[in-house]
Amino acid sequence: MTKKSDTKYIFVTGGVLSSLGKGIASASIATLLKNVGFKVSILKADPYINVDPGTMSPLEHGEVFVTDDGAETDLDLGHYERFLDENLSQKNNFTTGKVYSSVIEKERRGDYLGETIQVIPHIVGEIVNRIKKAGEGNDILLVEIGGTVGDIEGLPFLEAIRALRIEVGRKNAMNIHLTLVPYIKVAGELKTKPTQHSVGELRRIGITPDMIVCRCEIPLTNELKYKIAASCGVDRNCVIESSDSRSIYQVPLLFLKQDILIPISDMLDLGKLTPDMSNWDMLVKRVIAPKDEVSIALVGKYIDLKESYKSLTEAIIHAGANLDTRVNIKWCDSEKIQKENVDELFRDIDGILIPGGFGTRGIEGKIISIEYARKNKIPFLGICLGMQLSIIEFCRNVLNIKDANSSEFDENTKEPVIYLIDNFIDTCGKKQIRTHKSPLGGTMRLGGYDCNVVSGSLLSKIYNGAKKIRERHRHRYEANPKYKDQLEKAGFMVCGESNSLIEAIELKKHPFFLGVQFHPEFTSRLTKPNPAILGYIKAASDHHHAK
Ligand code: GLN
8 A cells, every 4th residue: 555645635626617528637647547456446525505515416527436435426426436346435525514524523622722713724724634634545546626616615635636746746746727628619719818817716716727627519620739738838748639529438548549548647746647448449349339239218307417327327238238238217206107108118128227316297197107017028227216106006906905105205104015214213223224314304324234135136137147246325214114025925926135124026926026215226346247237237137139
């Protein structure tokens, strides 16, 4: 393990506007460095004031990504894990809210001994310490600063990376600035002015970029690269183009083609760098031009907001790449699904997928979809809420428990086949659950848990016979074990359990009908697809070929 002071830092800032793909650019550089053989990690520092994104609406912020240690983090952490194939933790994402909370807590405790607490040095110092902590044990830490240069709330973060660079010395840190080079259609030209202004803004606060990554719709000409280098004061080989690509997983390869590691190595004194990207390259080719094709229906309520299913759609891409298959997703709005149109809707698809979700909206449409998959033997995967609803569907339509419901949708239901984790704790004891008190009240089960797999089950088969698997959770409700016997007698099987908690169920007489209380999508990586999702896509593909 390297010593703390040996960590080198690559700071990534963004200019002009948000959503340019800073997370992908950072993850791409990190992946290249990891494939050279370095121990690499990434940190996302978010200037917003929420303590974490757990309470933010998916409408505004996309998905909440959950780490193994139970942190609710920014969706960029998902990209980092999927690219880097490393488990990240609480340390790898913090916000202004977290920084202020800990500084205020220390102040209340009297840790500052009568000082006046100020943005500089206290807030900035706290940010610096958190960056160093995330870097410990790593050769290289990439630090992505959320937001855009010029945002008022971002200032302490920029001051922190400015100060840290001075502290660790020139050969131990560098700054990469990602900007937009827009294409103006009427002029038929790419424009560099916004980049120049954004770099000017960075300079004003004392940061000089060493490398500019330019997001652009069409490739940059050499002439433009020279112009950007000259006007922004960086070397010509430090202007890297990041033009629109067909897959985000192409980005590391596009950077490598431009020899991005040469100036990075020069600046950080890393020696000759030759990453092995052969496996990655093969998978990317299969993402872009696979041999086979399959279609699945994803039934959800946020279908206009694909960002809120980011990990899931990426996990499906990983499974597809590993099976050399393009997975077409038919996005189905659960509120529009009725018994009358379900046949028409699912006629041409090879699998039905119900992802996680919260709240009552669109529930009945999802239950109708599950019934359709069960009766027509269409491969089905229900994730979290999807699993809970498949139990409700089975109870109502097979066991004839007409009032079967989740207490999430009807607090006073007479048949709570799904009930609050707090109820589970009351009846089964507390030791099974690490509790996280949610700010919204109730108990949230978060992060990675081991799950025992029943041998001979479908779950066991797709996890290659593993007896114990580990997956991540984010839920407030649980399957009620009181109904387990009835379910099993009628053809359902509890195939995964952790203490008395029901973690996975499957239908015995069905080619592939699996419900999982965990979120398999959180652990999927391009180079290591999640077994549950891989198994499901494989089943959909078999269904397709059997038609
Ligand atoms: N709303 C359900 C619960 O809280 C499911 C959550 C989810 O799908 N992530 O248990």
